[in-house]
Amino acid sequence: MATYxxxxxxxxxxxxxxxxxxxxxxxxxxxxxRSRLHRWVLxxxxxxxxxxxxxxxxxxxxxxxxxxxxxxxxxxxxPTSSIRFEKWxxxxxxxxxxxxxxxxxxxGEETMAMMQKKKCVHVSPQCVSPNSxxxxxxxxxxxxxxxxxxIEATWHMTxxxxxxxxxxxxxxxxxxxxxxxxxxxxxxxxxxxxxxxxTDFEYTKLY
Amino acid sequence: xxxxxxxQEAIFNAIKKGSTVxxxxxxxxxxxxxxxxxxxxxxxxxxxxxDSIRLSAKLxxxxxxxxxxxxxxxxxxxxxxxxGGMMALEEATRNAVRRATKEGFLRATxxxxxxxxxxxxxxxxxxPNFTYQFVPGADLxxxxxxxxxGSECFGGTRHRVVAFADGIxxxxxxxxxxxxxxxxxxxxCPPNVLGxxxxxxxxxxxxxxxxxxxxxxxxxxxxDPQFRKIEEDLYEALNSLGVGIxxxxxxxxxxxxxxxxxxxxIAGICVAISSNCMVARRGSFRVCADGTIQEMTSxxxxxxx
Numbered sequence: 001m002a003t004y005x006x007x008x009x010x011x012x013x014x015x016x017x018x019x020x021x022x023x024x025x026x027x028x029x030x031x032x033x034r035s036r037l038h039r040w041v042l043x044x045x046x047x048x049x050x051x052x053x054x055x056x057x058x059x060x061x062x063x064x065x066x067x068x069x070x071x072x073x074x075x076x077x078x079p080t081s082s083i084r085f086e087k088w089x090x091x092x093x094x095x096x097x098x099x100x101x102x103x104x105x106x107x108g109e110e111t112m113a114m115m116q117k118k119k120c121v122h123v124s125p126q127c128v129s130p131n132s133x134x135x136x137x138x139x140x141x142x143x144x145x146x147x148x149x150x151i152e153a154t155w156h157m158t159x160x161x162x163x164x165x166x167x168x169x170x171x172x173x174x175x176x177x178x179x180x181x182x183x184x185x186x187x188x189x190x191x192x193x194x195x196x197x198x199t200d201f202e203y204t205k206l207y
Numbered sequence: 208x209x210x211x212x213x214x215q216e217a218i219f220n221a222i223k224k225g226s227t228v229x230x231x232x233x234x235x236x237x238x239x240x241x242x243x244x245x246x247x248x249x250x251x252x253x254x255x256x257x258d259s260i261r262l263s264a265k266l267x268x269x270x271x272x273x274x275x276x277x278x279x280x281x282x283x284x285x286x287x288x289x290x291g292g293m294m295a296l297e298e299a300t301r302n303a304v305r306r307a308t309k310e311g312f313l314r315a316t317x318x319x320x321x322x323x324x325x326x327x328x329x330x331x332x333x334x335p336n337f338t339y340q341f342v343p344g345a346d347l348x349x350x351x352x353x354x355x356x357g358s359e360c361f362g363g364t365r366h367r368v369v370a371f372a373d374g375i376x377x378x379x380x381x382x383x384x385x386x387x388x389x390x391x392x393x394x395x396c397p398p399n400v401l402g403x404x405x406x407x408x409x410x411x412x413x414x415x416x417x418x419x420x421x422x423x424x425x426x427x428x429x430x431d432p433q434f435r436k437i438e439e440d441l442y443e444a445l446n447s448l449g450v451g452i453x454x455x456x457x458x459x460x461x462x463x464x465x466x467x468x469x470x471x472x473i474a475g476i477c478v479a480i481s482s483n484c485m486v487a488r489r490g491s492f493r494v495c496a497d498g499t500i501q502e503m504t505s506x507x508x509x510x511x512x
Binding site for chain 1: 240248249250251253255256258259262263266268269271272273279311314316323325327356359360361368369370372373376377378381383384387390391392393394396430440444445448449450452453454455456475485486
């Protein structure tokens, strides 16, 4: 497993070299998006905010931001779960020209297939360390603040060596967590057996 | 008579403390997990998380931006006198939540379930949520819990009715299978404090599970040896799964397993689980009858159960 320091805009080569489990730190320009913005653009047919047109690094996050002295102060930042945007994932990768998504958890089969086709990766935090991240992020602007509110608005972020994030979906249709599932499932059988619950155990059906 | 200004301040203190400073028992559980972790990536993840948590305490910012559902537990002395009466307690809590959101200790996270309307202050129908216990004495104790969306929305809270024919085996299988599903790709931000409620109606079991997860200190045990054994057996079983921090693989999958129970119907045993966030956040303060505000390291919710 290697460690990479990447800069936006990301080239095809930048992301195709990444393997599952590699660690990534990233520098450059990003934009943020949650459910409401996905819906706004992909279901309600509003135009994609400018940040999305210009940037290829998307962060699934709802930061805490305070307005101070005419500017913005980032108080806390932790990527949110990507899996719940699966319904929009493939279209976002395709239509928004993404190269990398930072988000908690992972994404599903459809998005993975589009990532393979369009050369895009998903990376995931291996910790909950908002304070180390806040120091690496500068908020430069916001779009749709009035329409969608603080959390769901599109924040423009300039990030400096933001990480570490683990590559959990590569450009080749592989998923780190899917691989890890097998290890956990084997351990689960052993754990159940130790508690005297065999593989033949069936619940009495009540409904 | 405790003035409204005083108890509102205590409630605000509980929110501020709960959001920004991790309790000593949770911090100690992190230290233990770091000490025994054999996988470098997991060890690094745990250490970075603890470092960030400690920095939040210094900086006074939220330990996790998802400050979640604001949930309040009150222990009210039978002789407790509050200015404005008991109904003023909820208004004071709403005021404290509003202020904490405005000052950045809470993220404006609560929204209308259908329209998505965001009031911007975490106040809406049935939010914040209140649970009361009446106890001897004249004091008021408040515990604030930040119940994050990760641990709540991705399978970490659920229930099932198990037949008496399936007994403890059925209960334990449900807990282990549910936990495995909920930690796939790190959905509920493991390692978690896992609360389990056994017995009662579905909502009773779910409330007990939530209280076991969020109000019991890590390392405490149910005083009944039968339930303590379930806690210990499940703690060992769940930590043998290799789920690890954020589901990337590691030696610690749960920080603690806490079981609470209620008598149940002869027809079945409801079992519920509730996962607390890895960054388990709560803040407890006591307001004495004379108006003195004291910080508490534990909610002492189950004292005298």
